[in-house]
Amino acid sequence: MSYTETPAGSGTPPGGLDDALLKTLFAQSAVGLLVLDPQLRLVRANSLVEGVGTEEYIGLRFTEAFRLDDPHGSEQLMKRVLSGEGPVREHLVRGRFRHVPGDRIFLVSAYRLDGPDGSDGPAIGLLSAVVDVTERERARARETALAAVRDAVGGSLDVATTCRAFVDALVPGFADLAVIEVVDEVLRGANPPVGPLPPDTPLRCAAAGRCDTVRGDEPAGACPVGGTRRLPPRTPYARAVTDLRPRLVPLAADTPWLAADPDGARAIAEAGAHSLIVVPLTLRGAVLGVVSLYRCRAAEPFDEEDVSLAGAAATRAALAIENARRYEREHVVASTVQRRLLSQAERHQAAVETAHVLLPGRDSGCWFDTIALSGARTALVVGGVAGEGLQSAIAMGQLRTVIQALAGLDLEPEEVLARLKETADRLAHERAALPPSDSLHGEPLRAGCVYGVYDPFTRTCTIARAGHPAPLIVGADGRVVSLDVPEGPGLFAADSALFAPAAVTLEEGSVLAFCTAELLADERAEERITRTLAHPGRSLRQLGDDIVYTLPDDTRSAGAALLLARTGTVSDHRVATWDLAQERTTPATARLLVRARLQGWGLDEDTVDSTELIVSELVTNAVRYGTPPLRLRLLLDATLTCEVHDGSTASPHLRHARTVDEGGRGLFIVSRLATHWGARHGPDGKVLWTEQELPGSGTH
Numbered sequence: 286m287s288y289t290e291t292p293a294g295s296g297t298p299p300g301g302l303d304d305a306l307l308k309t310l311f312a313q314s315a316v317g318l319l320v321l322d323p324q325l326r327l328v329r330a331n332s333l334v335e336g337v338g339t340e341e342y343i344g345l346r347f348t349e350a351f352r353l354d355d356p357h358g359s360e361q362l363m364k365r366v367l368s369g370e371g372p373v374r375e376h377l378v379r380g381r382f383r384h385v386p387g388d389r390i391f392l393v394s395a396y397r398l399d400g401p402d403g404s405d406g407p408a409i410g411l412l413s414a415v416v417d418v419t420e421r422e423r424a425r426a427r428e429t430a431l432a433a434v435r436d437a438v439g440g441s442l443d444v445a446t447t448c449r450a451f452v453d454a455l456v457p458g459f460a461d462l463a464v465i466e467v468v469d470e471v472l473r474g475a476n477p478p479v480g481p482l483p484p485d486t487p488l489r490c491a492a493a494g495r496c497d498t499v500r501g502d503e504p505a506g507a508c509p510v511g512g513t514r515r516l517p518p519r520t521p522y523a524r525a526v527t528d529l530r531p532r533l534v535p536l537a538a539d540t541p542w543l544a545a546d547p548d549g550a551r552a553i554a555e556a557g558a559h560s561l562i563v564v565p566l567t568l569r570g571a572v573l574g575v576v577s578l579y580r581c582r583a584a585e586p587f588d589e590e591d592v593s594l595a596g597a598a599a600t601r602a603a604l605a606i607e608n609a610r611r612y613e614r615e616h617v618v619a620s621t622v623q624r625r626l627l628s629q630a631e632r633h634q635a636a637v638e639t640a641h642v643l644l645p646g647r648d649s650g651c652w653f654d655t656i657a658l659s660g661a662r663t664a665l666v667v668g669g670v671a672g673e674g675l676q677s678a679i680a681m682g683q684l685r686t687v688i689q690a691l692a693g694l695d696l697e698p699e700e701v702l703a704r705l706k707e708t709a710d711r712l713a714h715e716r717a718a719l720p721p722s723d724s725l726h727g728e729p730l731r732a733g734c735v736y737g738v739y740d741p742f743t744r745t746c747t748i749a750r751a752g753h754p755a756p757l758i759v760g761a762d763g764r765v766v767s768l769d770v771p772e773g774p775g776l777f778a779a780d781s782a783l784f785a786p787a788a789v790t791l792e793e794g795s796v797l798a799f800c801t802a803e804l805l806a807d808e809r810a811e812e813r814i815t816r817t818l819a820h821p822g823r824s825l826r827q828l829g830d831d832i833v834y835t836l837p838d839d840t841r842s843a844g845a846a847l848l849l850a851r852t853g854t855v856s857d858h859r860v861a862t863w864d865l866a867q868e869r870t871t872p873a874t875a876r877l878l879v880r881a882r883l884q885g886w887g888l889d890e891d892t893v894d895s896t897e898l899i900v901s902e903l904v905t906n907a908v909r910y911g912t913p914p915l916r917l918r919l920l921l922d923a924t925l926t927c928e929v930h931d932g933s934t935a936s937p938h939l940r941h942a943r944t945v946d947e948g949g950r951g952l953f954i955v956s957r958l959a960t961h962w963g964a965r966h967g968p969d970g971k972v973l974w975t976e977q978e979l980p981g982s983g984t985h
């Protein structure tokens with residue numbers, strides 16, 4: 286240590302100023318000062334902690350005096366300063382005093398003390414400045430923990446994900462162990478109960494986290510993640526959800542309330558927890574759950590400042606959980622509406638086998654349908670309204686109802702979609718006309734639909750699409766069938782382009798996959814699905830499961846719909862077709878042919894008589910007003926279908942004849958005898974058809 290020379294005549298003896306400076310510095314400095322010898326032993330110090338004399342530290346190595354968490358690293362750092370590698374400034378170390386409880390955080394600076402030879406000679410010691418920054422660092426740690434909660438919590442609308450993010454934000458920076466339990470009904474979207482929480486209310490452990498130094502298989506004081514429990518009475522957990530106040534609870538082996546919770550006491554002892562904060566999860570007086578935070582083993586116990594932070598973090602978590610709960614409730618309602626609006630069972634079709642897959646998820650606007658059409662044809666429909674929530678489900682139900690009504694008119698696929706888009710345009714205009722204060726006023730509508738009709742007699746499938754992916758087709762031999770279906774505008778799009786159909790002839794046993802867009806989101810989706818469908822020996826339900834098993838996880842969470850159809854033909858012994866002459870005697874001939882065929886099928890006499898009369902009226906109408914060729918066809922399935930084809934495009938109209946009229950009763954009679962009747966048009970004429978329910982339908 287060098288001393289400054291005092292000028293002659295100054296009145297101060299040589300060295301006196303240096304001595305006064307050192308004495309004042311060590312006595313009055315607000316910073317802890319240490320002088321260490323070359324062996325890093327303490328030779329001089331000022332008082333670092335009130336009530337602790339410096340004399341008890343003199344002669345001790347500094348690592349013994351302060352009991353540092355990393356004594357070896359700190360010692361190596363000091364030795365480098367002694368060797369002349371330069372000073373250390375504001376190095377953060379952790380440790381504790383020998384006789385004062387609690388961990389401390391020090392900011393240390395160290396400087397080499399040169400001997401008489403200066404820096405060229407050996408050092409005579411070190412001067413170290415030590416600042417106790419424990420409270421500052423704890424406050425900074427609290428701010429960091431609260432910032433982590435603010436950043437991590439609230440970005441998800443899933444309750445479990447929200448709780449997991451909350452725990453991860455607090456462990457290990459703030460707590461060694463954290464558990465968040467949520468009222469079980471709240472996790473399913475129910476309204477949280479108003480406090481105090483009834484004692485028998487089940488709570489589910491939504492998330493738990495522990496640092497690496499904490500032992501144990503279960504969260505302290507709670508059941509495993511995913512399990513439920515009722516809070517034991519006369520415990521801090523039960524008290525917190527009763528008076529809705531947080532609690533700071535010291536834990537020891539003789540803590541009296543642990544006897545009321547033996548499972549929790551065992552877990553607490555195993556984890557070595559000694560300090561507990563219990564905070565109720567509340568929002569506007571309602572109780573969503575409870576948060577338990579623990580510090581274990583050598584960690585510093587919680588204090589009142591930590592309780593304030595835990596309360597602020599729990600408030601943030603409660604708000605995020607409530608938002609997620611509201612979303613979950615709306616999702617449950619929307620999913621329920623969607624399920625109720627969709628077909629509740631697989632529908633039997635005459636010549637096509639179908640199966641569907643509906644994946645629950647965020648998307649509540651997707652739908653599928655199989656609609657039986659006249660002539661053993663089947664309409665295959667898949668569509669989706671973009672978005673999630675109740676409004677998407679409602680719009681889906683509206684579009685599905687319209688398309689079912691349009692399908693019954695026997696329109697071509699492109700015409701069905703054109704009329705469906707007209708309805709969608711009206712719905713969009715109605716939404717745009719809502720008051721500006723309505724939340725739906727500025728929310729756009731987007732929807733797509735693909736509509737196909739399979740005819741088993743020609744084995745053709747005619748398809749049109751509106752802003753929706755085309756179906757994927759795999760032949761009976763496992764090879765992909767190429768089909769280029771022009772994409773029409775979306776149902777709510779401003780584009781008014783026409784819809785163009787595409788037709789493909791399929792071998793019996795071909796499989797069509799009508800998918801919502803979510804199933805085709807990645808570039809390999811089509812290849813993955815068609816490869817899965819190339820297994821002719823598997824049932825459609827098995828194929829649907831196989832497609833689901835190969836989906837990416839994000840697709841399953843989004844929700845989707847899949848409709849599978851395997852093509853077939855009508856059995857020859859269930860269909861009869863006759864080409865008839867355009868003559869006046871043809872109705873009588875048709876009656877004889879029909880009676881013979883129906884009796885051969887074993888139908889009852891009432892059905893035979895009714896069908897004779899229906900066929901007579903339809904053929905008579907075709908002979909009088911139609912043009913050749915004239916064809917009659919009977920189809921026996923769950924119902925009995927009669928079809929009369931002629932080359933005219935003019936449609937008959939149902940009339941209500943007066944008593945004095947000599948004609949005009951034909952179609953009226955048909956409408957009374959048949960369950961359903963109608964007319965469909967094609968490029969080569971029209972078909973008048975009827976359907977009759979059979980006694981014991983489905984037995985044939």
